[in-house]
Amino acid sequence: MQIKLEQLPTPQVYFTMTQTLLPRPIAWLLSENDDASYNLAPFSYFNAVCSDPPLAIVSIGKQDDGRDKDSIRNIRERHEFVIHIASCDQLAALNQSSATLPPGESEVDASNLELTRVKGLRMPRLSDCKIALFCERHDIQMIGRKKQQSLLFAEIKEIYLDDSCAEITEQGRLKVHTDKVQPLSRLGASEYASFGEVLFAKRPD
Numbered sequence: 392m393q394i395k396l397e398q399l400p401t402p403q404v405y406f407t408m409t410q411t412l413l414p415r416p417i418a419w420l421l422s423e424n425d426d427a428s429y430n431l432a433p434f435s436y437f438n439a440v441c442s443d444p445p446l447a448i449v450s451i452g453k454q455d456d457g458r459d460k461d462s463i464r465n466i467r468e469r470h471e472f473v474i475h476i477a478s479c480d481q482l483a484a485l486n487q488s489s490a491t492l493p494p495g496e497s498e499v500d501a502s503n504l505e506l507t508r509v510k511g512l513r514m515p516r517l518s519d520c521k522i523a524l525f526c527e528r529h530d531i532q533m534i535g536r537k538k539q540q541s542l543l544f545a546e547i548k549e550i551y552l553d554d555s556c557a558e559i560t561e562q563g564r565l566k567v568h569t570d571k572v573q574p575l576s577r578l579g580a581s582e583y584a585s586f587g588e589v590l591f592a593k594r595p596d
């Protein structure tokens with residue numbers, strides 16, 4: 392099968408892309424609402440793009456009615472936010488947090504997820520996530536033709552790693568035990584991938 396995307400209507404392009412860019416990491420994004428409650432939503436158009444400065448991108452589309460999603464609206468107004476890496480056992484809560492709630496209604500409160508405050512930082516983190524990336528808005532660029540998306544450049548300022556899954560080796564390097572994190576990833580449609588076997592290959596000289 393050979394598929395030419397330019398011949399497909401946009402929804403088909405979306406389905407084709409999400410079935411073929413596999414697997415995708417998921418940004419479980421916590422932002423602050425106007426009333427100081429917290430908004431939480433998953434985004435799988437997400438990846439690392441630069442180390443200096445440390446940048447990840449998240450591509451955030453519009454609501455069906457053309458309004459901005461709460462996450463990007465919050466981040467335009469308040470530049471700090473937190474991207475979590477969810478574990479496989481958090482699939483139900485993560486999926487539930489993608490429901491469209493009225494603006495200002497908190498997915499965190501709705502799902503009874505707990506938050507942990509971090510000394511010196513404005514934003515808390517989800518208590519049960521093993522990895523949390525504390526970010527600041529670096530830039531937002533508008534992309535897309537008819538229905539524009541916000542491409543958020545997230546500058547990662549600080550990273551929380553649960554002690555159960557990370558150590559500093561004798562050589563002084565950070566080692567994250569991914570089998571303890573069990574990161575959840577996204578496939579096409581309603582499919583997700585659980586964490587598999589760790590493979591190993593040294594870079595050629």
Ligand SMILES: Cc1cc2nc3c(=O)[nH]c(=O)nc-3n(C[C@H](O)[C@H](O)[C@H](O)COP(=O)(O)O)c2cc1C
Pocket residue numbers: 417430431432433434435436437450451452453459460461462463485486488489490491492577
């Ligand atoms: C696993 C998963 C990944 C998603 N990825 C994206 C994405 O990359 N971009 C996007 O705009 N919406 C994505 N969505 C949909 C948003 O999570 C959904 O629109 C959510 O209601 C947005 O919340 P907000 O209005 O509180 O920001 C995804 C949903 C799920 C379940």
